[in-house]
Amino acid sequence: MKLEIVSSLLMPLLAAAVPTSNPPASEQPPAFTVLASRSASPIHFLPLNAAGQSFWLGGSPQTYCPLSSGCPPGNQTVLAGTGAALSVVVPGGQQIYVSPQGALKFTQAHSMNIPPGSSYGPFEYIPGAPGSAFGYYTYSGWDTDGFMACPTDDSKWQVFAALQNATVPSGSVGDCLGFSAIAVPTNQTGNVWQYI
Numbered sequence: 706m707k708l709e710i711v712s713s714l715l716m717p718l719l720a721a722a723v724p725t726s727n728p729p730a731s732e733q734p735p736a737f738t739v740l741a742s743r744s745a746s747p748i749h750f751l752p753l754n755a756a757g758q759s760f761w762l763g764g765s766p767q768t769y770c771p772l773s774s775g776c777p778p779g780n781q782t783v784l785a786g787t788g789a790a791l792s793v794v795v796p797g798g799q800q801i802y803v804s805p806q807g808a809l810k811f812t813q814a815h816s817m818n819i820p821p822g823s824s825y826g827p828f829e830y831i832p833g834a835p836g837s838a839f840g841y842y843t844y845s846g847w848d849t850d851g852f853m854a855c856p857t858d859d860s861k862w863q864v865f866a867a868l869q870n871a872t873v874p875s876g877s878v879g880d881c882l883g884f885s886a887i888a889v890p891t892n893q894t895g896n897v898w899q900y901i
């Protein structure tokens with residue numbers, strides 16, 4: 706119910722940003738990008754980006770291209786399926802998890818290494834209201850629901866699961882802002898070879 710109210714408020718704002726050729730949000734899209742929603746805050750409508758094996762609001766993705774022929778631009782961060790992985794070309798893919806400290810993280814290419822005690826999800830894509838052009842991305846492991854953005858010393862916002870016991874950069878979870886993760890469906894899968 707709450708999600709439906711939020712989505713009806715956001716619809717007009719987002720309509721311009723969502724290409725009409727994208728698949729309807731009422732189904733599981735092949736892939737999606739994420740925007741934070743927390744009105745009247747510095748993180749409102751910042752995009753989710755993968756860099757340094759962590760996730761951030763704002764900035765840009767950090768990617769690597771091993772091909773001499775070049776790779777797609779990779780200037781936005783695309784999640785695959787339910788959001789348990791990044792949408793990448795590199796064989797083996799790149800998995801998303803929550804570290805024992807509560808941070809949203811992704812695996813290095815060619816590595817299945819996830820620290821012991823991490824959470825593998827569940828991550829979900831939740832469709833928006835019927836007719837809505839976007840849905841929501843959630844994490845509901847460890848009895849929590851959703852995400853928060855925590856400020857760093859160098860004025861960035863790092864993404865964590867919304868856990869009271871998370872180990873955050875400032876040392877206090879009270880400095881973090883919970884946000885709703887708007888999932889914008891895209892069929893731009895494999896727009897990046899690998900994230901680093």
Ligand SMILES: *[C@@H]1O[C@H](CO)[C@@H](O)[C@H](O)[C@H]1NC(C)=O
Nearest residue numbers: 752765777778779780781782
């Ligand atoms: C990404 O790069 C492409 C090609 O340079 C450009 O058309 C597109 O607008 C860029 N997208 C973003 C989100 O910057």
Ligand SMILES: *[C@@H]1O[C@H](CO)[C@@H](O)[C@H](O)[C@H]1NC(C)=O
Nearest residue numbers: 805806847848849868869870
């Ligand atoms: C953090 O709290 C959750 C429950 O909210 C619990 O499942 C998890 O084990 C805790 N993590 C640590 C590292 O204490």
Ligand SMILES: *[C@@H]1O[C@H](CO)[C@@H](O)[C@H](O)[C@H]1NC(C)=O
Nearest residue numbers: 724726727728891892893894
């Ligand atoms: C997305 O997929 C639809 C349906 O397959 C297709 O018509 C459209 O051209 C695709 N859009 C892009 C940007 O590739």
